[in-house]
Amino acid sequence: MIRFENVGLRYESGPEVLRDVTFTLERGSFHFLTGPSGAGKTSLLRLMFLDHKPSRGLITMFDRPIATLARHELPDIRRQIGVVFQDFRLIAHLTAYENVALPLRARGKSEDSYRADVIELLQWVGMGERLDALPSTLSGGEKQRVAIARAVMGRPRLLIADEPTGNVDAEMGNRLLHLFVELNRLGTSILIATHDRELIASNPAPALVLHKGEVEIHG
Amino acid sequence: MVEVPMTGTVRRSLLARLFVETRSVMPAAGSTGLSLVLVIATMCFLASLTLGAVLAVNHATQSWTRQLSGALTVEILAVEGQDPEMQRDAALTALSKTPGILTAKTLSRDDVAALIQPWLGVDVAREDLPFPQLIDVRLDTSAPPPDLDALAAALEKSAPGVRLDSHRQWLDDINGAANAAQGLSYAILAIITLTTIAIVTFATRAGLLANHEIVELLHLIGARDNFIASEIQRHFLLLGLRGGVLGLALSLLAFGGMSIVMNSSSLLVSMPTIQPWTLTSLLLVPVMAALVSVITARMTVMRGLGRMM
Numbered sequence: 001m002i003r004f005e006n007v008g009l010r011y012e013s014g015p016e017v018l019r020d021v022t023f024t025l026e027r028g029s030f031h032f033l034t035g036p037s038g039a040g041k042t043s044l045l046r047l048m049f050l051d052h053k054p055s056r057g058l059i060t061m062f063d064r065p066i067a068t069l070a071r072h073e074l075p076d077i078r079r080q081i082g083v084v085f086q087d088f089r090l091i092a093h094l095t096a097y098e099n100v101a102l103p104l105r106a107r108g109k110s111e112d113s114y115r116a117d118v119i120e121l122l123q124w125v126g127m128g129e130r131l132d133a134l135p136s137t138l139s140g141g142e143k144q145r146v147a148i149a150r151a152v153m154g155r156p157r158l159l160i161a162d163e164p165t166g167n168v169d170a171e172m173g174n175r176l177l178h179l180f181v182e183l184n185r186l187g188t189s190i191l192i193a194t195h196d197r198e199l200i201a202s203n204p205a206p207a208l209v210l211h212k213g214e215v216e217i218h219g
Numbered sequence: 220m221v222e223v224p225m226t227g228t229v230r231r232s233l234l235a236r237l238f239v240e241t242r243s244v245m246p247a248a249g250s251t252g253l254s255l256v257l258v259i260a261t262m263c264f265l266a267s268l269t270l271g272a273v274l275a276v277n278h279a280t281q282s283w284t285r286q287l288s289g290a291l292t293v294e295i296l297a298v299e300g301q302d303p304e305m306q307r308d309a310a311l312t313a314l315s316k317t318p319g320i321l322t323a324k325t326l327s328r329d330d331v332a333a334l335i336q337p338w339l340g341v342d343v344a345r346e347d348l349p350f351p352q353l354i355d356v357r358l359d360t361s362a363p364p365p366d367l368d369a370l371a372a373a374l375e376k377s378a379p380g381v382r383l384d385s386h387r388q389w390l391d392d393i394n395g396a397a398n399a400a401q402g403l404s405y406a407i408l409a410i411i412t413l414t415t416i417a418i419v420t421f422a423t424r425a426g427l428l429a430n431h432e433i434v435e436l437l438h439l440i441g442a443r444d445n446f447i448a449s450e451i452q453r454h455f456l457l458l459g460l461r462g463g464v465l466g467l468a469l470s471l472l473a474f475g476g477m478s479i480v481m482n483s484s485s486l487l488v489s490m491p492t493i494q495p496w497t498l499t500s501l502l503l504v505p506v507m508a509a510l511v512s513v514i515t516a517r518m519t520v521m522r523g524l525g526r527m528m
Contacts, residue, residue: 049439053528072443074528079441089436091244102244106442154441 001027001189002158007057009043017043019213021057025191030184032200033193035210041193044210045162048191049083050074062157079107082151084161088143090135096122096146097131103154118153125149125179140167148179158189165196177203244437245430245454252458258422259462259508260469262415267470267504269411273404274497280397284390285360291385293354298380307352309378317373319358319365326353416511423455423515434520444524451520452513459512463505
């Protein structure tokens, strides 16, 4: 479903931050992405959610080579990818409900068509009582759950989460992991970037280990 | 049954709700939104005031020119051996033969005394003081103007001591001053307009840059460029219109105040009553400000999106 072949990335004329990265994520798979700070995790994630073009190599997303796609075709690919950003990226002046509804609003859907789904999803992540809350009034775990709800709102085929347990305690970390596992059971491919060894140990799954810009697959 | 929430019922300040709230993905009540409204309001206020001042100057100069160019004065000096009444009748006869003259009215001795009084004092109305006779001539402004040189010659020929004052010298001076005032006011209007465009452009761009991460987020969740641009445009259109209307309302209040002050005093320039076309011109100011804001926002956001993958 997703394939990286000899992918390299450098920012402008700087050194190569990713080198010869090659891996495949199958449909419905569950992977961790780990490695020390500065190994290139964020850069790899940026390539995966189409925020940046590789300097070299071939990326195939959902069986379509990205390099051959016209710019106007990329939004359709992005809509199949849900991203939980490390810093959440919730829009501060929108309520939890409005933040979660954003992907559908961006597709031009009317509120009538998605209102019930958004509420149901927020209830699923345990935020049914905080629909009208602004992000500034939410705790780290609550923000994380709203961010997850937003990421899965558009029914993505791939969910990417960047350090999803970085801002929450262990108990909340486990609850979030269960959310990801449940999503994976429903057919969504999951890639979780994390430093959290306990999290990785609690759910044995293959891991892409990045070290100095190169990737190895463990497990 | 899930209770459907009223979204966005979060308390927001009254000021933000009145002037800024746009239900946009862009922050409505944030500092950039309110700042932009206030900047646009201030610049529209200045632009509307300047436009109003230009209209007032135009109105005043047209009024002066019309009053002066629509009137002539025939002066009849006392000449020894001449009967004043015969001089006056001869002048009136010459005037009556000239096309384009609406009325010719001989001023009474009291009227002439009132005209001279500011220079010679209140005791001028003495019987022994030889006043000139004056005929106030009103021209038909809807008809072609009379040949003033020919009229002056005819009047001088009609009787000794009769001469025509066409106010031409005074009119030329007034026209020169009026043209200078008009030119200056148009120059100020041009400067204010360009400044308004520049400030609204910079304020819009700053507002957009301050919220760059929202544009980036929309892009990453799969929003198309046109959706993002239309959301941003709608936001800035509403902000621009609100700021513009606020500025226009303030300037109309200022016009009202100035109108009362200027029309109740003996100033040279009076405020014109606002005509429909004047109001149309003023209404264009907030529309223009909103358009500048929208065009800037669209260009900036499309340029930014073009740099993204």
